[in-house]
Amino acid sequence: MIKKLTDYAFPMLRDFYSVAGDDVNNLDPTDLMEKIKRVHKGLSAEHEFAAIAAWLGKCSLLTQLDDVLHSSGAYGVPDFLVVANHEGREIPLLVEVKSYDDDKLTWSASYLESLKAFASLLNLPLLLAWKRGRLWVLVEVSHFAKKVTAYHLTFEDALKNSLMGTLFGNVWIQFTEEFRLELSMRIQDDIDFTVEVLPEGAYTFLIEDAGLWGNKGRLNADQSKDLWWFLVTAASETSFDRVHDVATHRFLAESNSMFNLSDVLLARLFWASGDEETIDWLAEIRKGLPGLASDLHATLRRALDVGAVRYVFHQVPQEFPEFLKQTK
Secondary structure (H helix, E strand, C coil), X not given: CCCCCHHHHHHHHHHHCCCCHHHHHHCCHHHHHXXXXXXXXXXXXXXXXXXXXHHCCCEEEEEECCCCCCCCCCCCCCCEEEEEEECCEEEEEEEEEEECCCCEEEEEHHHHHHHHHHHHHHCCCEEEEEEECCEXXXXXXXXXXXXXXXXXXXXXXXXXXXXXXXXXXXXEEEECCCCEEEEEEEECCCCCCCCCCCCCCCCCEEEEEEEEEECCXXXXXXXXXXXXXXXXXXEEEEEEEEECCEEEEEEEECCCCCEECCHHHHHHHHHHHCCHHHCCHHHHHHHCCCCCCCCHHHHHHHHHHCCCEEEEECCCCCCCCHHHHHHC
């Protein structure tokens, strides 16, 4: 049931602005909905960035700047106006979003200069949010280098100077080898448990115990709060062993890889949809992103305390931008 029609009416009204008079009556509803779906799919990267930035909890404002009724061409309007909370102050900035899988992004001089002209008009920093694969970087556009007539930015340079951690708190985390979900199961069948390997076949078992573990032992209810989603983010291996009629099955976190904190959000949404490609980011934002029972960074500190997370890395850029130097 639709509870707030305005959530749908206003975006659809904007879609209709370019359709004149009686032409609206001649639109085929099915074709219209398919067109809207294609447009929204094209905006998916923008909405994904917005969802991640908002979910990490260090933005007090994130709004799209997409309703441009007229422009002479001198100004290019970036995708978002963002107010980030950093070191006790609010920092307004403009963000242009791109999803590009190659290792180099190329912009024409006119395109870059039009965006910079808009940013200069408002006296705001201009940043690029670049998604490559599943990794997001956020970098000031001053890192673009002119090559003949166009401007180039390599993903390596963007990654080295990313501000996703500095501005939004998207830290890197590594899990411990001992972080796992452990199930203790008692087999109910009347068989010879002295054999080393159970014969192939179907068995009935009763789960007698289930819980999360870290490198300091089993986690209690308070310690486990929200860490289930951390495990879902990194679970990649399983193990199984048996002593007589008691079998233990473990779901183990990947401990040799690094994850972004924002991967916890992705894991929650993937869990619900079953497929990364089916996530409707705009719909998720409108209905409210799934939160945690406690503050995100408080949960991360608890994960360190109980031995679920081994390392937390806060990335700083190689070159600190001017607009952040006073808080460096």
